[in-house]
Amino acid sequence: MGGEKAAVAEGERTQFLPAAVAPGSSILPAAGSAPAPNVAAGPSAILVRQLSAVRLSQALASEAARGATFLCLPVLMAAGAAFYFALSREPGWLALALPVAFLAISTWLLRTRAALSLIFGAFLVFMLGIAVAKLETSRLATPMVGSDVTTRITGRLVRLEHQSSGRIRLTIDLLATERPRLHYPPKRVRLTARAVPPDLRPGDGVAGLTRLMSPSGPVRPGAYDFSFASYFNRLGAVGFFMSGPERVELDEPLPVSARPARWLETARGALAERIRAQVGGVEGEVAVAMIAGFRAGIPEEINEWLRRAGLAHILAISGLHMALVAVTIMFMLRAGAALFPGFSSRFAVKKYAAVAALLMCTLYLFVSGSAVAAQRSYIMLAVMLAALIFDRAAITMRNVAIAALIILVLSPHEVVGPSFQMSFAATAALVAGYAAWTDWRQRRARSGPPPGGILSRVARYGVAFVLGLAATSLIAGTATALYGIWHFQRATPLALPANLAAMPVVSILAMPAAVLAMLAMPFGLDGIFLKVMGQAIAVVIAVAEWFSSHTPIDAVGLIPLSALLTLTAALVVLVVSTTRLRLLALPLIVLGLCFVATRQLPDVLVTEDARLVGLRGLDGRLAVNRSRPNGFTMEGWTRALKAQAVVKPTGGGEGFPDISATSQAGFSCGDGLCLARHSSGTVIAHAAGVTAARAACGAAALIVLDDAVAKNPCGADVPVITKRELARRGSAVVYLREEGEPAEILFSIEEPWRPWHAHRAWSRAARGLPPNEPGS
Structure with a gap:
């Protein structure tokens, strides 16, 4: 079996080599062969070129053996989806079906010719990215109001959120309109009101006189497009109540399929109110955002402090929160099992802990509102925990690629949004950095325990923790800075020290306290844990305020699309490749920075x-x-x-x-x-x-x-x-x-x-x- 694997690996390696350097042949031209086109080149130049070809072929073979081909699949599919959304006109299904069929047939017929099959396969995956994006757009077909209109609506409440301004935001499934009756009404709207009836719950009927407005476009070309976001969030209009809302009895009973969602939204609202009762003020609103996913209650001043300090990521239910929940559950279970050596020696405690962590993260996903960012983070973490359960490496680039493929198939429109880009850029960069660090440790591994006593070991572990946190912040911050500048035209130069100061508080106090509060809530013992969480959040807010006031720059201006694409290509090369092919990223980085330096701002x-x-x-x-x-x-x-x-x-x-x-x-x-x-x-x-x-x-x-x-x-x-x-x-x-x-x-x-x-x-x-x- 080992000999067969070696033969297959050797075959994969040699298929990238030119004929002149195939195994058993010389790297020099064969006698009697035709001269090279550049006759002025000497033998040394020819030798250098062929040696370079050998090294390139070896690097490509090594990347293929490590699975780089699979890692390129989400990159190509994402590129296809982004290309679709950037098109100036909507492509027809026939214009997509014919190229996909041609590429699929060509890839199959050329399966014995690796290079051509790889090229046609890459174009096929790119076209599949366009196809899934087209399918999502056709599937949603969100009706949207085209002109502002005042009308009386009747609908069913989906979600209710308290805003920092004191107003209340309601998401409503529209059932009827009158005076005037809209001939092409939206199915779902989002409206604000000064007050709502007491004890209004998701699933109840509401009615009132409203002003419906069509979602606006970007404030400038290339900016955030509210119409695009509303279309894919199934929102056909925004606006406000001019009178009402009033609770009404609906003729149509709540569908059975919608009852779990109603129960879940009711539970989320009750959870948010319980947190506010235990942790008041701004800290309570931040705790609500971190646990229940309601962010509307946070004052804009606090949001701005967190953004300028590079700490806004703690508000979004993302990979950080999911990972901290999983780590907390696994640590508690494994530490508890360690107290019973007999049990720990007979059972795979790590797998049981991974299963419990997965269940807890699933609960957290639904409690937090199942936002797209939370779904993406959950999928990534679920893939990693499943790999751990089935004795696979949990933190690998392949698992990141699998998660990306799942999200691209389910929600391809996310590829053009900042959440998708920043999340996967940070995750891929961290996984690549972790892999490089692991390889470095293995090369420098030494036998025996480290010298020194307990105090010196504790000091080394403390230094390692700080360095690891700094490296994590630096790698993730560098990888996401490009997309933060592209989407928001702002940079956070003090993000590294701000994260070093705040993230230990979030990781060690805030999120573990939130997990313990959730576990203790059925027994009425959550108050002490929520208090601890509130104190930790107060420290984070103080850190954000200080660093925000000392940030030297914030706005950095527009960058051209050419710079975004070039630097993204450089990032892909850096995180996907593991050989000297990483050097290809250097000219791309230089070119991208040149595009930035020569940009022209509009007048x-x-x-x-x-x-x-x-x-x-x-x-x-x-x-x-x-x-x-x-x-x-x-x-x-x-x-x-x-x-x-x-x-x-x-x-x-x-x-x-x-x-x-x-x-x-x-x-x-x-x-x-x-x-x-x-x-x-x-x-x-x-x-x-x-x-x-x-x-x-x-x-x-x-x-x-x-x-x-x-x-x-x-x-x-x-x-x-x-x-x-x-x-x-x-x-x-x-x-x-x-x-x-x-x-x-x-x-x-x-x-x-x-x-x-x-x-x-x-x-x-x-x-x-x-x-x-x-x-x-």
């Missing part, structure tokens, strides 16, 4: 409702045309442009502002027209109507027209972005060119619309209609 930003315009100045300031701009939009814009200050408009009286007196200090407004001058001398205008826009036609290089009915009043000489165009194509960014060259305008949404943007066609602005007048 003008425009919201999709055409009401707000931002102009970037060279002095790090962002000038806007409104005195009270939307806070969320401004936060995204200032981070994207690395703006240090926001300049509000001046003027506001009667008469148009003087174009000749317009300066770079900011917008000057009057009589529906706002003007600002860019550092290049270009004048940017925002007009409330056609009359104001005509007044700027002679001098402005770009006009934003906040009128859905009007068209370009200036002709082809001046680019005009109209409200209707923005309603159809979303927010825009503008890159101003040298004088005489046209500006480059990029919109966040392309036509024809993808399914998650198709509802935009039904807004009044997109149809070129004026807004509804009050009372009409």
